[in-house]
Amino acid sequence: MKKLLAILALVATVSCCDNQKSITLLDKANFETNVDGKAVSLYTLRNADLVMQVTNYGARVVSLWVPDRDGNYADVEIGYENIDRYINNTGERFLGAVVGPVANRIANGKFSLDGKEYTLPQNNNGQTLHGGILGVDRIVWDVKELTESKIVFYALLPDGQDGFPANKEVYMTYELTPNNEFAVSYKATTDAKTVFNISHHSFFNLEGDGEGTILDHILTIKSKAITPVNEYLIPTGELVCVKNTPFDFNEPHAIGERVNEEHTQLKMGAGYDHNWAIDREDNGEIEKVADVYSPKSGRGMEVLTDQIGLQFYCGNFFDGSYNNKFGKPIAYRGAIALETQHYPDAPNQSSFPSIVLEPGETYTHTCIYRFYAK
Secondary structure: OHHHHHHHOOOOOEOOOOOOEOOOOOOHHHHOEEEOOEEEOEEEEEEOOEEEEEEOEOOEEEEEEEEOOOOOEEEOEOOOOOHHHHHOOOOOOOOOEEEOOEOOEEHHHEEEEOOEEEEOOOOEOOEEEOOOOOOOOOOEOEEEEEOOOEEEEEEEEOOOHHHOOOOEEEEEEEEEOOOOEEEEEEEEEEOOOEEOEOEEEOOEOOOOOOOOOOOOOEEEEOEEEEEOEOOOOOEOOOOEEOOOOOOOOOOOEEHHHOOOOOOHHHHHHOOOEEEEEEOOOOOOOOEEEEEEEOOOOOEEEEEEEOOOEEEEEOOOOOOOOOEOOOOOEOOOOOOEEEEEEOOOOHHHOOOOOOOEEOOOOOEEEEEEEEEEEO
């Protein structure tokens, strides 16, 4: 912590050590605005060796500084330098955001609940992606609590927003822990029967934002099966074994090692953009489900969760046509997203575990990104 504070004191400078770069914080003034009559700002969290900046517009993580094996810091979060680029976005919409109220895709923007059909905005090739037009990434979250290392957000998602039923109250906490973890936790309740499957959508590059691709990152996923998809990235309803396929990450593999192999599912996703069914040891408990490591920087990140699914996306739709917060192009396959969740399109897949939330129940979900260096 003392080392971190010393580095923070040298913001926008280079430290006296030749190989020790400083942390450059984004200017809070560039994030202060009003959206729909609500104030937007930028918040800085610190703990252990981590420094993170977050805006309450979509509860987006905009920067996350992590040391490498030599103690040199880099911002591993893909993001933009001001709020206007998030609000009037022409590139990737979901950078660093919370997504929902139902993350991932819903087929044809429709589902039925107790015999009633609900119609949602179709915002992705005729499907509903990450909640629709507004979702939870384009609202201003209330900040209920703020400490040096933790921020607690609150949102009331009204009945009918993006076509989803019921009034839903959501509390969400971002916390940097003494164990170099970025921990995300959710609690939600509803006043009527609904569906709910929220998630976090940070894009990471463990060599630094804008520092090339993530194809040399080494990935492990604790899973024997994926939920295969059709050409619209909607699950077929099956669970398919990953053994002897490019989707088997039970042993560590570089992301780029097999991503261009001739495989039907790789063609469907233009690469990896699939949900892995986690092999859980103790259902409902928090456990490690994935690990990603950069051999170049020595930075690594474990993913821990109590959820049953993990969406792994390797930036197939980045094309280098727009820049990050440092003015560098966001390269094709320049970031990885690891989103803990229930299975996609669950309301339309009777064989998948339910995401129905009833009055009197409390939805809970924990996702932890634990950073290390070696």
